[in-house]
Amino acid sequence: MAAGESGGIFRTADAGNSWIPVADELPNLAVEDIQFKPGNPSIVFAGAGDDNLYISQDAGTTWTVRAIVRDTACGDGRCDQDNQSGQVDRIRIDPTNPNNMYVVRQSTFSGLGVYKSTDAGLTWSKVLGPNLKDGTASQNDLAMDVKHPQELYAVLSNRGIFKTVDGGANWSQLGPSNGLPQTVAEGAVAVAPTSPGNSRFVYVAIKDSSGTSGFYFSSDGTSWTLQCGSSNQTLCVQDPRGQIFFCCFGDHDGAIVVDPKKEDVVYFTNFNRLYKSTDRGLHLTSIPQHHDDQQSFAIQLLEPATNRMLWAGNDGGLEKVLLVNPDSMPAQSDWMEINRLPVTQFYDLAVAPRNPNLVFGATQDNGVSRYGGTLNWDNLGRCGDATGVVIDPVIPSIVYARCWNGFDESLDGGNTWRWASSGLDQTDLQWKAQTGVFPRAANTLYAGGQRVYKSHREPSGLTWTPISGSLQPPYQLTAVASSWTNENRVYAAFGWPGSGYGAYMFRTLDGGATPWLSITSPDPGEFISSIAVDPADDRILYVTTGALSAAWKPRVHLWKTNDATAQVVAWSSVGSCGVCVGGFLPDARYNDIAISPINHNRVVVVHDVVNGVGGVYETLDGGASWAPAGDLSTLPNTSISGVALECGVDITVSTYGRSMWRLPSSNPDVDTDGDGFSDCAEQYMGTNVTLACPVTSVADDEAIDAWPPDFNDDTFVDITDVNRMAAQRFGAMRGDPDYNPRYDLNADGFIDITDMSTVQSRFGQTCR
Incomplete structure (x- = not known):
């Protein structure tokens, strides 16, 4: 068996060639130790976060919670507070009396140490460690x-x-x-x-x-x-990388293991x-x-x-x-x-808007990974930790990602990479900060530290230019987003994640030509983790916060304003959820938000694990009411780090510890009426996803337009349809006054020769 640091327990029966997840339903998947009971390998124990000790009595096939390892009796002064949560690790079992078990609890908080059970793990008492008020005991080890x-x-x-x-x-x-x-x-x-x-x-x-x-x-x-x-x-050290003795772990785990027979x-x-x-x-x-x-x-x-x-x-x-x-x-x-x-820890993701089988993910210590339609992902081998991965909205073969030395870019879909941070001050870039992108132009990103920078393409490569001064020093950029139609309208948030203060917000309506204006933050007490701008109305903003509430003060984590350009910006909490506990979205750290480019009232948010479940919630009415996006019990109980809505239908999420997941019921390739155009594309164009032929032959009857290339509803694709397509302005983009999605037959946001080719390829055909 093996365990991911935040991915749960896996079991193999063929020496590691294949693995099966066996504990996705457990309340905490941060498993640090697995031990078999001496003399009876059918019984297995596992230690996890939130003080959880798990047990399997069928050789790891199924698992249940055995106990919460905590000593609150305080009889000897070594007590634990109810709100002190630790990691159960270093399980040691007496081979002569397996009822006697020992563990350590790992944490950066005080009051942790060594614990003992005399009833096979059902109850525990602390036998070594500082008391509540005496120092810390974080990385502990135990040997028997x-x-x-x-x-x-x-x-x-x-x-x-x-x-x-x-x-x-x-x-x-x-x-x-x-x-x-x-x-x-x-x-x-x-x-x-x-x-x-x-x-x-x-x-x-x-x-x-x-x-x-x-x-x-x-x-x-x-x-x-x-x-x-x-x-x-x-x-005494033999190492081609340098004769240096490294000890010990920092915030990583480590161990000494002696050969069992020598x-x-x-x-x-x-x-x-x-x-x-x-x-x-x-x-x-x-x-x-x-x-x-x-x-x-x-x-x-x-x-x-x-x-x-x-x-x-x-x-x-x-x-x-x-x-x-x-x-x-x-x-x-x-x-x-x-x-x-599948235990990759993804910070975020990017999905190609017109190709849901092309996905890039920024990972913890494994650079950028690429999904091409099969479960055999490509590790692209760029940098260690990566974040802020973005696919260029106009030229999808260009991919950007942040590494330790700033931004890198690939011009060939991730096969080769190069440095792309010319002009960008990298000294104060906030790790895991949101990367902004303007959807209507190539090579246009927004990022920064104490200032906001905007990128553009020079012959020498991607170049960055500051479009603001230092807006709230020493605070750093945590989230940034632009209008879908106006690259000079940009919103930015500054703070220190996890600091308990920050969340300063600013806006520019002219690309920084005049000083940025400070605007009201929805929650001055905590940092903003993501900003999303409504594709149809760039005055409408949604923001999520990464606040972690105190037990005595529940916090709102999702906010909306209908006019971010007002002199005084008014925010409203938009977390009503009839099926949620308490009638409101869970109280957790929210990490990302996505708005459908087709149905602007459809918004999806994701959050960290709370009460044993990572969350994916959606609204279909602009935030008035929310519900789980699909059956959340089919997701592993791990943190959801990012979300994408490609083509406005299909939900893809990244997790921090269990790879990526997609909601099967929203497959963008479904073609309900069998007319050769996916439901997703037809929704975008405004045609009927259930009709291959029109009900009537009334030209331009938008309510019942059926077959996308048959613009006049006469059941044939003929010269009339070709002429109608030719009358469109080639090069018109989503957001332009003369852009009509009805003629954007591949739903890529542009009317161009590709759409005309689609009409010509159907010339002479009938829907009947």
């Missing part, structure tokens, strides 16, 4: 000596290293008298399961409060010796490296994989007894390698990438 299961070792970040010999009843802190540092910023610990004789082979990796790192070994669990670390790294062989994973030692840590060799940023590691014993399968989880996914000797050092080319786990 399976030969002596009453002996456990714990690393509490910012606290120290602790040992118990009586199952957690009493703990002693290990320090300088044991050969270890007094203070520990972060670290990891492991006990060899096959220590010889009465010895206890224990390994510890530590970064102390001064930043000095070291890898330590003990043969008795009491006295430690520094094996390799910052002080001697040039002698106690001298040890692996150490951390954010930057996967190390291996065959001499108890005296020498550490970096084992390269296809991706850095290590997250998890496991060893699978195989037959014959010398064989091992190494499994490594990192920000690039899951990899495995077969060793025929436990001392072997695998090369990067030996690793096999497992590409069947």
